[in-house]
Amino acid sequence: MNPKAAIFGALAAATSFYALVFARSLWGMRGRGLSAASLATGFVTNFFDTLGIGSFATSTAIFKFRRMVPDELVPGTLNAGHTLPTIFQAFIYIAAVQVDVATLVLLVGAATVGGWFGAGLVAGLRRRTVQFCMGGALLVAVAAMLARQLDLFPAGGAALGLEGWRLAAGVAGNFLFGAISTLGIGFYAPCMTMVSLLGMNPAAAFPIMMGSSAFLMPVASARFVWKRAYLAPVALGLTVGGLAGVPLAAFVVKSLPLAALRWLVIVVVGYAAVAMVRSGWEGEGARRVVS
Numbered sequence: 076m077n078p079k080a081a082i083f084g085a086l087a088a089a090t091s092f093y094a095l096v097f098a099r100s101l102w103g104m105r106g107r108g109l110s111a112a113s114l115a116t117g118f119v120t121n122f123f124d125t126l127g128i129g130s131f132a133t134s135t136a137i138f139k140f141r142r143m144v145p146d147e148l149v150p151g152t153l154n155a156g157h158t159l160p161t162i163f164q165a166f167i168y169i170a171a172v173q174v175d176v177a178t179l180v181l182l183v184g185a186a187t188v189g190g191w192f193g194a195g196l197v198a199g200l201r202r203r204t205v206q207f208c209m210g211g212a213l214l215v216a217v218a219a220m221l222a223r224q225l226d227l228f229p230a231g232g233a234a235l236g237l238e239g240w241r242l243a244a245g246v247a248g249n250f251l252f253g254a255i256s257t258l259g260i261g262f263y264a265p266c267m268t269m270v271s272l273l274g275m276n277p278a279a280a281f282p283i284m285m286g287s288s289a290f291l292m293p294v295a296s297a298r299f300v301w302k303r304a305y306l307a308p309v310a311l312g313l314t315v316g317g318l319a320g321v322p323l324a325a326f327v328v329k330s331l332p333l334a335a336l337r338w339l340v341i342v343v344v345g346y347a348a349v350a351m352v353r354s355g356w357e358g359e360g361a362r363r364v365v366s
Contacts, residue, residue, distance in 0.1 A: 078176040082169060086289055090162050093293035097155065097314075100300045101307055112141060113156075113312020121160040121317030125167075125324035126331060130157050131259045132216040133340060134313065135209065136347035144306045146354060147202040149209055151296075151305030153259045154194065156313025158292040163321045165282075165289030174279040175236025178245070182237075183286045185246040186262070189253025190291030191298065197257045198304035205258075206355030212260035213348030219264035220341050224334070232274035241273045249283075253291045257299075262288050 116137050124130035131153050138144045144152050169179075200208070221227075237245050248269045256262040263284045270280045299305045 078180075079169065082176075082180070082286070083166065086162065086165060086169075086286075089290055089293045090159070093158055093297055096297045096300050097158075097310075100303075101311060109308055109312050109315070112143060113309045114316040116143075116309075117156060117160070117313035117316025117318075118320040119316075120313070120320075121157065121164075122320035122324045122328075123336075124157075124160075125164055125321050126328070128337060128340060129216070129220075129263060130160075130317075131256075132213055132220075132344045132347075135213060135259055135351075136340075136343045138309075139347045139350050140343075144309055145202075146209065146351065147200070147205045148304060148306045150197050150205065150257060150259050151299030151302075152310050152313070154257060154292055154296040155299055155305045155307075156310035157317060158296045159314050160317030160321050161285070161292055162289040163318060164325070165285040167321075167325050168285040169282045173235055174282045178236040178242065179283055179286060181242065182245050182249045182283050183290050185249040186253035186256075186266075186287035187290040187294055189250040189255075190257055190295035193254030193257035194295035194298040196254075198299050198302040203355045206351050208258050210348050210352030210355060212255075212258050213344055213351060215260055216264070217341055217345045217348060219268075220337060220344070223264070224337055224341070232271075232276065234275045235279050237270075237273055237275065245269065245273055249287060253287065253295075256288070256291065257295045262291075 116134060120130040120133045120137070123133065134153055134157070135149055138149055138152070139146075197205070197208075249266065252262055252265045252269075266284045266287065267277065267280045270283060271277050296305075
């Protein structure tokens with residue numbers, strides 16, 4: 076069997092598994108119904124995610140400004156809601172970009188295992204802990220976006236795969252990135268930086284980033300769903316809106332002059348980071364009660 080066909084088969088199985096878990100959870104959906112705000116958030120953030128801006132930090136900023144999601148449920152809602160649109164992106168990028176299959180499989184597997192452990196820890200955190208961690212994650216996202224805007228990312232090399240100690244470092248790094256991504260820090264920027272520092276062609280980072288997110292997110296999101304550590308109506312809005320935004324960006328728009336928009340996103344996400352940390356500083360830190 077063609078290696079990429081095997082990857083697509085495994086990804087299809089992961090998608091089916093998560094779609095079933097997510098659909099079953101929605102039968103008992105509580106809180107507000109599906110809203111225009113959540114649909115619009117999913118559409119806009121996944122549209123720009125497909126074009127390279129990212130969805131987690133921008134979604135978190137919107138949640139904070141509009142008070143759409145309780146702070147302690149933000150990580151779970153982000154993961155649960157963005158999983159299927161991210162998988163859609165992965166199918167597109169893995170098919171389009173060449174990369175060494177062994178490197179892809181090992182790094183994706185490491186990220187998936189990291190996501191499983193990370194989600195189990197994050198889903199039970201206290202509100203104040205989540206607020207401080209999310210605030211820190213947003214500040215890291217701002218730093219990554221600034222580095223990209225100022226062309227400070229490492230240039231990378233020409234390799235399409237990793238060997239020896241570089242492969243071991245890549246596996247360890249992806250495990251860590253998979254674990255911390257469940258907090259909402261985003262996977263793309265640290266993964267892109269790592270593979271470039273290890274001498275890979277930055278273009279080869281795209282299937283690794285997308286593939287890692289596509290495999291780790293169903294696993295991590297399933298844990299958030301099982302523990303009910305997410306807001307189901309908003310997650311559903313992110314999914315439905317996102318599944319409309321991804322193909323529009325990938326197949327119709329394809330590219331936009333995004334430099335000015337990235338500066339706006341940096342300012343908005345930076346403000347949301349400060350607001351999240353301030354909420355944690357002023358809050359009571361009560362543990363979330365899972366019903």
